[in-house]
Amino acid sequence: MKQFLYFAIAFAVVCSTFADEVLTSQSGNNxxxxxxxxxxxxxxxxxxxxxxxxxxxxxxxxxxxxxxxxxxxxxxxxxxxxxxxxxxxxHSERVTELARDVATVRASEDAAPFNDPRVGSLWSFADAGDNGISVNKVYQEKSTKPQKEIIVAVVDTGVDVNHEDLSNVMWKNPGEIVGNGIDDDNNGYIDDIYGINTLVRDKDGKATVDISDTHSHGTHVSGTIAAQQNNGKGVAGIASKVKIMAIRTVPNFSDEKDVDVIEAFMYAAKNGAKIINCSFGKSHNEGGNSVAEAIDFIGKEYGVLVVAAAGNSSQNIDIRPTYPASFTSENLLVVASTTSWGTMSSFSNYGKVGVDIAAPGSSILSTVPRNRYSSKSGTSMASPTVAGVAAEVLANNPNLDPVTLKSVLMTSVTKVSAFSSKIASGGRIDLKKALVEAKSLNK
The missing domain is CATH 3.30.70 (Alpha-Beta Plaits)
Structure with missing residues (x-):
């Protein structure tokens, strides 16, 4: 029988960025x-x-x-x-919000599938019955057999591409020659080796290519999805056959703009990403259609699933929308956050219509810049948990279109009675069940 070490940590999370934000003012020229x-x-x-x-x-x-x-x-x-x-x-206003949550860290003493020294602290890897998503069990039983490498675009604050747990899982543009100052693949970007930066533009208004993470958020998100497994370092990501495409679109103070988001989505789709993780959001859409239409477009034209954080305002987004989570695209999967006790995180948004699925998001250990590791909480952390599961399922079943993949993930959840009135699927994502459900479609 597996044994767990239980201990509780009370902490304050300063939610000054990304899905952790709420818009406090609509005044001014935003x-x-x-x-x-x-x-x-x-x-x-x-x-x-x-x-x-x-x-x-x-x-x-x-x-x-x-x-x-x-x-x-x-x-x-x-x-x-x-x-x-x-x-x-x-764009969203520069705001801060202090969210408090008492998270429980359950450090698994049985990390047999992985030799990464800190993987035992990933409570989300526990079995579904222990409020995890069955990652350990899947790899112990060798029930995942990826057929194709999946590119996941992390549209965020950038990524530390030299991190010891990420350097070998970074996507590299096969059409570019490093540092020659030429747009070798004629895609409009010079030396876009790992991705692009839509925040910093050249004199002609074109996006640049420095995707360095000066915050930590994007690097943390990337590690949850794809930190290299069994390299004897740090933690392990959920997905085993995956590459991270880094796109810096979210400023450190989270005032991402619609044009930057759209360009990020289009770059990712055109360069082969089949999953885009969006751990950011704003609570006012100003009535715009362009971002929603871009999500629809990349789903239909490029087969991309967009995974978005529900937000951290403890509110029902069916009543008080947040974006991009509240868009209605078929290929958009919206994620709430859970704790290791199996409850919904106190900060997490919810919505029977607007939120699709739940995933571990409280006190998640992952990579941060300069070969370090840190725990963060938020639907920002739950979203990449789902993106990682989606990548592993898609790697095993590469013919799944994004709408079918979304359906597989939602249908195969571990049901939680308390979630039945909170989110559309009524449960928490489960890697083991999702792999079984996807496999059944191929029979």
């Missing part, structure tokens, strides 16, 4: 002063105007245009019959 999102009618081209400095195609008939006179350009384009809509490039 949009880019020089960028406007424009959707054109089918078969139409961008209208000519001296107010447009440059136009960049995002996806389908949607563009971002750069201008020195945003308000005047809005008026001009809104009167043009070839334009479906214009949207300002909104």
């Amino acid at each position: 949009y880019s002063a020089d960028r406007l999102i424009v959707k054109l009618q089918p078969q139409q081209t961008m209208p000519q105007s001296k107010l447009i400095k440059r136009a960049q195609h995002l996806f389908a008939q949607t563009y971002v245009v750069y201008t020195n006179n945003l308000h005047e350009l809005e008026k001009v384009l809104q009167k043009n019959d070839s334009v479906v809509y214009t949207e300002r490039d909104f």
